[in-house]
Amino acid sequence: MTSDTLLETPGNLFVVAAPSGAGKSSLVKALLELDSHLSVSVSHTTRAPRGQEQDGREYWFISAPTFQDMVDRGEFLEWAEVHGNRYGTSRKGIESRLQAGEDIVLEIDYQGALQIKRLFPHAILIFILPPSWQELEQRLRRRGEDQPEVIAQRMVNAREEVAQARHFDFVIINALFETALFDLKTVVHSQRLKYAAQLRARSGVFQALDLA
Numbered sequence: 404m405t406s407d408t409l410l411e412t413p414g415n416l417f418v419v420a421a422p423s424g425a426g427k428s429s430l431v432k433a434l435l436e437l438d439s440h441l442s443v444s445v446s447h448t449t450r451a452p453r454g455q456e457q458d459g460r461e462y463w464f465i466s467a468p469t470f471q472d473m474v475d476r477g478e479f480l481e482w483a484e485v486h487g488n489r490y491g492t493s494r495k496g497i498e499s500r501l502q503a504g505e506d507i508v509l510e511i512d513y514q515g516a517l518q519i520k521r522l523f524p525h526a527i528l529i530f531i532l533p534p535s536w537q538e539l540e541q542r543l544r545r546r547g548e549d550q551p552e553v554i555a556q557r558m559v560n561a562r563e564e565v566a567q568a569r570h571f572d573f574v575i576i577n578a579l580f581e582t583a584l585f586d587l588k589t590v591v592h593s594q595r596l597k598y599a600a601q602l603r604a605r606s607g608v609f610q611a612l613d614l615a
């Protein structure tokens with residue numbers, strides 16, 4: 404990463420991906436409660452809402468034709484088909500929020516994460532791993548939101564998803580929740596420090612000392 408790419412926007416962009424059930428949503432939710440400078444982008448999806456999910460909170464739930472219209476109009480920064488449904492990050496707001504210095508987290512799959520890295524080379528890609536396959540399956544069952552065949556499909560897809568972790572900047576193992584949350588906070592915090600250091604490196608003091 405070069406300093407120029409880091410300074411592309413004043414806001415930091417974090418992308419968190421994981422196989423279904425690894426704990427990504429729980430970790431991001433806990434992180435947002437602790438960090439008022441971070442906000443999450445709400446994706447659009449053609450998937451039906453689960454139990455307590457609300458339109459505009461977890462996702463914008465839209466029909467397949469509406470999703471296609473948005474694709475055709477170029478309204479997504481990235482989109483992908485995951486577990487038989489389509490999911491996308493709306494362009495609206497993201498670029499302007501980053502330019503305004505806001506930090507944003509995207510909770511998306513690996514295909515979307517890799518698209519975002521191409522668009523925003525300074526984005527920080529974080530992959531969350533479960534401690535074992537057995538624990539992953541247990542978490543999907545305990546969550547109690549998906550039918551057995553949906554869980555089976557997600558376990559099959561998880562093998563392919565986990566193989567993509569090597570393309571990410573950081574890999575966090577979510578065995579103990581509090582430890583994984585601490586790791587996630589540390590990544591966010593260190594990225595902010597790095598950015599602040601880049602700004603200082605361009606400041607008058609560094610220029611005057613021939614350190615820039």
Ligand SMILES: Nc1nc2c(ncn2[C@@H]2O[C@H](COP(=O)(O)OP(=O)(O)O)[C@@H](O)[C@H]2O)c(=O)[nH]1
Nearest residue numbers: 423424446482483485490491492510511512515
């Ligand atoms: N590419 C992309 N993937 C997304 C987006 N929103 C959610 N996803 C991913 O779609 C997958 C399925 O999400 P979901 O149906 O909520 O299931 P869960 O991960 O088991 O909670 C997960 O890997 C999400 O990270 C998006 O905007 N773009």
Ligand SMILES: Nc1ncnc2c1ncn2[C@@H]1O[C@H](COP(=O)(O)OP(=O)(O)O)[C@@H](O)[C@H]1O
Nearest residue numbers: 423424425426427428429542546577578579580
């Ligand atoms: N470290 C952990 N230990 C045990 N259970 C966890 C842990 N992290 C998350 N969970 C539980 O696992 C289930 C799946 O978590 P969730 O955040 O919905 O995953 P994802 O968003 O990755 O699909 C939830 O019931 C959640 O409470």
